[in-house]
Amino acid sequence: MIEPRCDERMDSRERIAVVIPAYQVARHIAQVLAGIPAWVDQIIVVDDASQDGTADLAAGVRDPRLEVVRHESNRGVGAAMMTGIDQASRSGCTVVVKMDGDGQMDPALIGDLVEPILDGEADFVKGNRFADPWTLRRMPRIRRVGNLALSFLTKISSGCWQVFDPTNGFFALDVSVFARLNRNLIHDRYFFESSLLLALRLQDAVILNIPMPANYGDETSSMSIGRVLVEFPFLLARQFARRIWLQYFVLGFSVASLFLVCGTLSCAFGAVWGALAWAASIRQGLPATTGTVMIAVLPLILGFELLIQAVVFDVTRVPTRPRSKLWRRRWQRPPAQGPLE
DSSP: OOOOOGGGOSSTTOOEEEEEEESSOTTTHHHHHHTSOTTOOEEEEEEOSOSSSHHHHHHTSOOTTEEEEEOSSOOOHHHHHHHHHHHHHHTTOSEEEEOOTTSOSOGGGHHHHHHHHHTTSOSEEEEETTSOTTGGGGSOHHHHHHHHHHHHHHHHHHOOTTOSOTTOOOEEEEHHHHTTSOGGGSOSSTTHHHHHHHHHHHTTOOEEEEEOOOOOOSOOOSSOHHHHHHHHHHHHHHHHHHHHHIIIIISOOOHHHHHHHHHHHHHHHHHHHHHHHHHHHHHHTOOOOHHHHHHHHHHHHHHHHHHHHHHHHHHHOOOOSOTHHHHGGGOOOOOSSSOOO
8 A cells, every 4th residue: 555645745735636426325434434534635425326325424524624415306326426526626636536425435445546546647546456366256256257348348348458457436536537438428427437448548648556355344335246147238338339430430541540441341241242152152052152252252351350460459559648737737627517519
């Protein structure tokens, strides 16, 4: 665990906020708040219309840094986080850490998350539960398998190939970078972490991972596995299509864009030609000629190679210059309401 150099920060105006989106976590919220380090400047609990007294228990904690914000109706973890980040921004905080209220995240690791941002090395720092296979055994097997599969699919859809645990909700974010994100891309509910990665990727934000243990106790997840299986494939597919369109055809045009167009057209031609030739061969009862077969096979091979090259380009295109170095100097606080364009 690294404790930030609180007395030697790069800028005396640096302020750290911890935002806790809370829903039905009355059993754990007081313990979570008690563990937050003293050097954190502000703690914001956003109660997302809990019915178990979470907000009242949080408000009863005596800590001058603490502020409890309540949603009148349940809007989801993403909406709760955006409420908390907006509040932290209005208070002049420059770095926000997201913690869940169920006690799964170790507050001692907050320093590890914020240090790279304070040092100007990253815009977004995320915990990685897969760094240590021994501590990973603490994670229930069904969650371990599901998180591995979901993490891989999230890499593909968001383009953040260097993130090893994209579904992990323990992260730190530079507020000036968040102010530049398009909120229309950020999901209000459980898809929040994955959609946030897409918004960061489109801004070429620098993302780092830090190891953290998988910590599970008697908490109960409010996210249904069945709901994930039904909703997430569609959301991931839509995010992937949106990312490819925006990243390679709207916000920029590169050699990968050409590979994608030519490869897709080539594969489509080969597949259609081959299907028509195969149907004609069956209908006529005659084998297809070598030339007919090659006209179908060669475009398929060429198109596949072009698409593989596009994937290689996408994987190796990793931002290295933190955007916060530029944006902090002219940062303006995001509005309290309304999407950012």
